Amino acid sequence: MNRFFIDDEIKIGEEFEISGDDGRHITRSLRIKKGELIEGVAFGKAYLSEVIDVNREDNTVIAKAIEPIKTNEPMTSIRLFQGLTKSKEDFIIQKGTEVGISDFFPIEFIRSVSKIKGKQDNKMERWQKIARESAMQSKRDIIPRVHYPKKLIDIKDSLEGLSIVLYEEELSFSLKDCLKKIGECKIVNIFVGPEGGFDSSEIKFLIEIGVHSVSLGRRILRTETAGLVASSIVLYEYGDMEI
Numbered sequence: 001m002n003r004f005f006i007d008d009e010i011k012i013g014e015e016f017e018i019s020g021d022d023g024r025h026i027t028r029s030l031r032i033k034k035g036e037l038i039e040g041v042a043f044g045k046a047y048l049s050e051v052i053d054v055n056r057e058d059n060t061v062i063a064k065a066i067e068p069i070k071t072n073e074p075m076t077s078i079r080l081f082q083g084l085t086k087s088k089e090d091f092i093i094q095k096g097t098e099v100g101i102s103d104f105f106p107i108e109f110i111r112s113v114s115k116i117k118g119k120q121d122n123k124m125e126r127w128q129k130i131a132r133e134s135a136m137q138s139k140r141d142i143i144p145r146v147h148y149p150k151k152l153i154d155i156k157d158s159l160e161g162l163s164i165v166l167y168e169e170e171l172s173f174s175l176k177d178c179l180k181k182i183g184e185c186k187i188v189n190i191f192v193g194p195e196g197g198f199d200s201s202e203i204k205f206l207i208e209i210g211v212h213s214v215s216l217g218r219r220i221l222r223t224e225t226a227g228l229v230a231s232s233i234v235l236y237e238y239g240d241m242e243i
């Protein structure tokens with residue numbers, strides 16, 4: 001069943017409108033008709049809804065909320081602090097949304113090939129759109145937030161919960177050990193280095209502010225793979241991959 005994010009509140013028994021790109025998508029591509037069921041999501045809550053009216057002239061759809069749908073959101077917020085890459089952000093945001101990440105924080109590290117420069121608005125708009133589309137497709141109840149890129153030094157105050165840095169040179173503490181030792185947390189912050197990896201001064205800084213350095217094992221994963229693998233492992237270990 002197709003899922004759509006609505007900006008207004010949805011109330012059971014009441015009608016809501018879908019317009020813009022989503023309205024066009026329903027009327028033109030999906031060709032959903034009156035009487036068919038869809039899922040409307042607003043403010044983190046999903047509702048099974050019946051299509052009441054389809055207007056092909058202005059591409060709007062009116063639907064009525066029937067009943068709430070059980071949440072698809074993980075109990076734990078996974079926040080990915082991803083080193084700015086050459087050009088892998090679109091992929092990371094799309095796939096990370098599918099896995100269940102709640103926030104993406106692009107970070108400029110010493111070895112990040114791409115640096116923060118000028119206005120980021122166009123890029124941010126594109127990234128947020130990718131998160132929205134991926135959230136619809138993967139049936140999230142929220143659209144993950146993509147934050148403005150920051151330098152490592154500026155993230156100190158955004159950390160609460162369990163924070164881990166995936167460090168390719170960590171030889172004595174695995175992600176598995178860490179999760180076993182610390183137990184479940186409501187928020188897990190995961191740091192991933194860029195293509196060139198971390199500079200040791202960055203690891204030193206992260207450890208100083210309370211971040212645990214962990215290994216994902218002996219094989220080296222690409223930057224765009226590491227965060228996805230770590231997020232999946234955390235959710236799996238926390239029992240969040242159950243049906």
Ligand code: SAH
Nearest residue numbers: 166167168192193196197215216220221226
């Ligand atoms: N160029 C580096 C590897 C960078 S991999 C080298 O050759 O050593 C990019 C990022 O993915 C790393 O900074 C780290 O955050 C993560 N990563 C990849 N494989 C990992 C592993 N086995 N353990 C922990 N982190 C890993």
